[in-house]
Amino acid sequence: MTSEMEKKTAPALPRFRPNTDVLEREDGFHIFVDMPGVAKDGLSIDLRDNELEIRGKAVYPREENAKVLHVEFGDGEYVRTFTISDGVDREGIRASLKKGLLELFLPKAARFKPRRIEIQAG
C-alpha cells in the first residue's frame, strides 16, 4: 500500500483521519481540518499532481511525576488527502493554522468564478 515505506522508516505514531469540513463560498473552497495539538512546525502540506496531502504531528509532553488516570487522546499523526480538480487556482492556495484548526483556502480558477454577463442593448 501507499505508505509501507514510510511506516518502516519512521517511528510508528498512530495515524488518525482528522475530522474535516469542506465548504464552498463565493470566492472558493474552504477546508477546515481539526488538528488539536499540532504546532506549525509539525505540519506539512504537499501538493503533488492532483493530490493535496496534509500531515500533522501532535506530540504531547509527558506529565512528570504524575500517574495517568484516564486517557482518551494521545500522540498521533493526522493524515488526510484531498483530490483537487482543475477548477482550483493552485497558485492561490493558502493555509493557516490557528488554535489547532487548519484552514485551507482553495480559490476558484478565474474561469469558474461566477460573473455577471453583460447584456448588449440592440
Added chain:
Amino acid sequence: MVIDFSNYYDLPRNMDSFFEELWRPSTLSQRRISYPPVNISESEEEIVVMSEIPGMDTGDIELTLNEKSLVIRGTKKNEVGNYYRQERPTGSFQRIVNLNVSVRAEAIKASMKDGVLRVVLPKARESHPLTISIDAQ
C-alpha cells in the same frame, strides 16, 4: 462538484483506514464517544485535565468548578457557506470531570495551546499524601 474525495472510490486507502481502526492504540481508555475527549493525570500536588477542543476561542469555553467536579462547556459555531462535507462536531458540548479529591479553587490555572485545553487543579492540603512517622520505643 469541483473537489472529489479519493476516499469514495480509493479502495487501497479505504483498506488502510479499516486496518487503522483495527489497530487503534489500546492504551485509550475508551473510544471517542463523548466530546470533547479528555485526559486526566494526577500527581501528589495536583490534578491535570487536558482536553482537545480545536478551533475554539478561550472566551467561548466555560469552565466551572462544582463541588467535586469540573465542567467544561461551550458551543462550536457552524461555518458559513455551502457544506460539501461536515465531520467536525458543532453545537453545544459539555463534559463533566469528576474529581475524587478536593482542590484549591482559587489556585486553578487553565491555558490553551494549539487547540488543547490544559487545566491544572492543585489539590487541597488535606488531600496531599501524608507520611506518618512511627515512634520507635
